[in-house]
Amino acid sequence: MFIASPLLLPAAAAAAPVPTMEYVDPQGTFKLQVPKGWQQVNLVPGTGILASWYDPANRGSDTLVVYAAPTAAASTRELGTAQEVGEALAGVSPGGSLQQWGSDRRSKGREYITTQVRFTGVSAGLFGAVLDIRCCVVAEGQKYTLRISSKADNIEGNAGWYQTVNRIVQSFQRAAAGRARQCFKPRASSTVAAEVAGPAAKAADNYPIVDIREQCKELRARVCKETLAGGLIYVSGGDLQHRNGADVYYKFRPSSDFAYLTGVTEPGFACLLDPETQRFTLVAPKVPEDAAVWWGGLPSLDQLAEQAGAAACIYTEDLPQYVQQHHSDVQTLHILPGDDPQQQAQLLGLPHFAQHQQQAVQQLAGLQALQAVQSSSTGSTAGRSSSTSQQIQLSTAFLESTLHRCRATKTAAEVGCLMEASRGSAAAHKAMWAACKPGLKEYQLEAAFAHAAGQAGLMQLGYPCIVGAGANGAILHYERNSATVKPNDLVLVDAGAEFRHYTADITRTFPASGKFTAQQRDIYDVVLSMQQHALSQIQPGASWADIQQSTRQLLLQQLQQLGLVKGSADALTDAGIDRVFMPHGLGHFLGLDVHDVSDVGPVPQRLQAGHVITVEPGLYFMPLLLQRAFNDPKQAPLLVKPAVEALLDMGGVRIEDNVLVTDSGHFNLTMAAGMPKEAAEIEAYMAAHNASCSSN
Numbered sequence: 244m245f246i247a248s249p250l251l252l253p254a255a256a257a258a259a260p261v262p263t264m265e266y267v268d269p270q271g272t273f274k275l276q277v278p279k280g281w282q283q284v285n286l287v288p289g290t291g292i293l294a295s296w297y298d299p300a301n302r303g304s305d306t307l308v309v310y311a312a313p314t315a316a317a318s319t320r321e322l323g324t325a326q327e328v329g330e331a332l333a334g335v336s337p338g339g340s341l342q343q344w345g346s347d348r349r350s351k352g353r354e355y356i357t358t359q360v361r362f363t364g365v366s367a368g369l370f371g372a373v374l375d376i377r378c379c380v381v382a383e384g385q386k387y388t389l390r391i392s393s394k395a396d397n398i399e400g401n402a403g404w405y406q407t408v409n410r411i412v413q414s415f416q417r418a419a420a421g422r423a424r425q426c427f428k429p430r431a432s433s434t435v436a437a438e439v440a441g442p443a444a445k446a447a448d449n450y451p452i453v454d455i456r457e458q459c460k461e462l463r464a465r466v467c468k469e470t471l472a473g474g475l476i477y478v479s480g481g482d483l484q485h486r487n488g489a490d491v492y493y494k495f496r497p498s499s500d501f502a503y504l505t506g507v508t509e510p511g512f513a514c515l516l517d518p519e520t521q522r523f524t525l526v527a528p529k530v531p532e533d534a535a536v537w538w539g540g541l542p543s544l545d546q547l548a549e550q551a552g553a554a555a556c557i558y559t560e561d562l563p564q565y566v567q568q569h570h571s572d573v574q575t576l577h578i579l580p581g582d583d584p585q586q587q588a589q590l591l592g593l594p595h596f597a598q599h600q601q602q603a604v605q606q607l608a609g610l611q612a613l614q615a616v617q618s619s620s621t622g623s624t625a626g627r628s629s630s631t632s633q634q635i636q637l638s639t640a641f642l643e644s645t646l647h648r649c650r651a652t653k654t655a656a657e658v659g660c661l662m663e664a665s666r667g668s669a670a671a672h673k674a675m676w677a678a679c680k681p682g683l684k685e686y687q688l689e690a691a692f693a694h695a696a697g698q699a700g701l702m703q704l705g706y707p708c709i710v711g712a713g714a715n716g717a718i719l720h721y722e723r724n725s726a727t728v729k730p731n732d733l734v735l736v737d738a739g740a741e742f743r744h745y746t747a748d749i750t751r752t753f754p755a756s757g758k759f760t761a762q763q764r765d766i767y768d769v770v771l772s773m774q775q776h777a778l779s780q781i782q783p784g785a786s787w788a789d790i791q792q793s794t795r796q797l798l799l800q801q802l803q804q805l806g807l808v809k810g811s812a813d814a815l816t817d818a819g820i821d822r823v824f825m826p827h828g829l830g831h832f833l834g835l836d837v838h839d840v841s842d843v844g845p846v847p848q849r850l851q852a853g854h855v856i857t858v859e860p861g862l863y864f865m866p867l868l869l870q871r872a873f874n875d876p877k878q879a880p881l882l883v884k885p886a887v888e889a890l891l892d893m894g895g896v897r898i899e900d901n902v903l904v905t906d907s908g909h910f911n912l913t914m915a916a917g918m919p920k921e922a923a924e925i926e927a928y929m930a931a932h933n934a935s936c937s938s939n
Contacts, residue, residue: 310387459506463516466518481498511528528541578639652852653854657745666916681730711894714894733752735896746835757930757935783906799821802820861895
């Protein structure tokens with residue numbers, strides 16, 4: 244249907260329009276009418292979202308968003324015809340179908356293209372069907388997009404709703420050019436695909452890589468501000484760990500807390516931090532001179548201090564004397580549980596030159612006894628200052644919880660590290676797709692990932708790669724990676740690499756042949772719909788438990804539609820059928836650790852801006868769990884056993900993205916890194932880059 248004006252339906256009195264009120268952008272960019280009672284969320288700089296609202300009564304479905312597109316345009320005609328724009332918008336997500344489109348229309352110095360797109364299936368989540376009314380507005384040489392969404396049941400036949408939409412669209416006005424905010428530099432491309440990709444890529448630019456010294460200085464300041472117990476902070480980076488033989492060690496990685504505070508990557512180091520003054524002292528091992536022959540020498544103390552941005556660098560053996568001289572009034576040394584002297588003494592196989600840290604902590608613990616000996620050897624202690632008899636107590640009560648609380652919310656610099664890890668890891672995943680062919684071993688795909696990650700500048704993996712072909716995809720932490728990839732296998736790969744020890748954690752499932760079978764595509768689309776449903780709810784204040792529960796309900800609904808389970812939704816939920824097919828959680832914190840820390844553990848409770856989380860729904864056919872369910876009198880009647888058993892060889896599907904919670908929603912790092920996840924995108928990539936697939 245062709246509509247010759249931005250009015251999507253003729254005015255009608257059958258239903259009253261929603262009351263609106265005027266909103267004026269504080270930045271002076273625009274103004275428009277907004278439904279009364281709708282709540283506004285905060286802006287995300289650089290994403291192209293100028294303002295966003297939602298209806299608390301219909302959370303997740305009724306939304307209004309104003310975007311500034313990354314293009315300059317003098318006329319809507321530069322964007323293509325109204326139908327072309329509408330068709331492109333309909334293709335943004337699976338299940339989109341263009342219903343109506345309106346020609347460009349000039350009004351008060353503005354031009355419009357208005358489209359109505361119906362989304363079902365994957366993109367509609369639990370809502371059955373969603374209608375998006377998207378209006379492209381060109382005003383004063385800048386393009387804007389208004390998107391108004393609701394459940395189809397709320398819109399279809401509701402003339403009052405369309406009157407409200409018309410009022411919103413027609414009320415949009417560009418501010419005077421002198422006051423307008425330029426969110427994006429003009430770009431030559433005017434395709435809708437570029438519009439969709441542009442904001443994510445541009446948003447990534449808001450998280451640049453900064454000097455490691457400045458990055459860690461900001462993080463130390465956070466920790467100092469949160470440390471209310473007084474005293475000094477001492478954190479060890481750890482030592483080389485013995486692997487085998489006399490002198491073979493595992494590749495070193497510093498403890499995550501030490502990396503957080505210092506950015507130092509060498510073994511045997513520690514740091515001392517004064518929360519009151521924020522004075523940062525690096526503590527270095529004094530290695531034997533001959534170590535330079537075998538491992539290379541260390542820079543001088545001054546050079547080490549400069550490289551780390553420290554006020555000073557000292558040898559571990561000088562630590563007690565340094566504390567006496569510079570922190571004579573300190574009574575408490577805050578250490579992590581793993582740095583406790585008794586635990587340190589139990590470590591075995593440490594190289595000889597790296598034992599100084601353990602000794603230094605023990606020396607501090609024995610400082611009082613040492614001074615008592617010194618006092619008695621010099622005669623009476625009368626008249627001595629209190630600093631001469633300094634007592635230092637070791638405490639593990641506060642530091643760990645303080646660090647975990649600080650690490651839970653990421654700074655822009657930390658997000659930059661995660662973004663860089665995501666870029667390299669995404670490239671490595673795609674390199675593996677290009678290398679895959681039936682007959683390879685799983686470990687050969689792992690090698691392709693590690694090689695590409697290294698080529699991208701990522702020197703270490705964040706965790707052992709999981710490369711599960713066929714039935715191995717149903718083993719959650721499968722690390723053997725020794726099986727042969729067969730022609731009709733799905734291959735589940737969970738792999739990520741580190742940048743500055745911040746790791747990506749990306750999972751994709753792809754067909755070894757380059758083409759999903761019909762059954763594989765059905766299962767894949769279920770998992771994709773679960774992830775998109777979960778992503779649509781991520782915003783500050785959201786309950787992670789609620790997101791997970793609604794995602795599990797969607798899983799059960801989709802399993803019913805596929806004929807794998809039967810019964811009412813309540814019966815399926817009460818019997819725990821969802822956990823037969825998805826026994827793990829929906830996601831976890833991500834950062835310096837793949838299962839990162841927070842003051843509530845590795846799994847979020849209520850989302851906050853600055854959280855970085857994984858969103859990783861899955862659907863698996865695990866012989867053990869299914870056999871238990873078939874034998875369970877409560878679960879067995881709800882399973883369609885022949886249909887389920889027919890899929891046992893498929894293994895499983897998991898799709899995992901890394902997501903930053905922002906002030907007004909979320910930013911998907913994995914998608915911004917260019918990591919495809921639509922089934923058609925994966926097939927197209929493999930056909931274009933994999934010779935064995937393109938010849939199929």
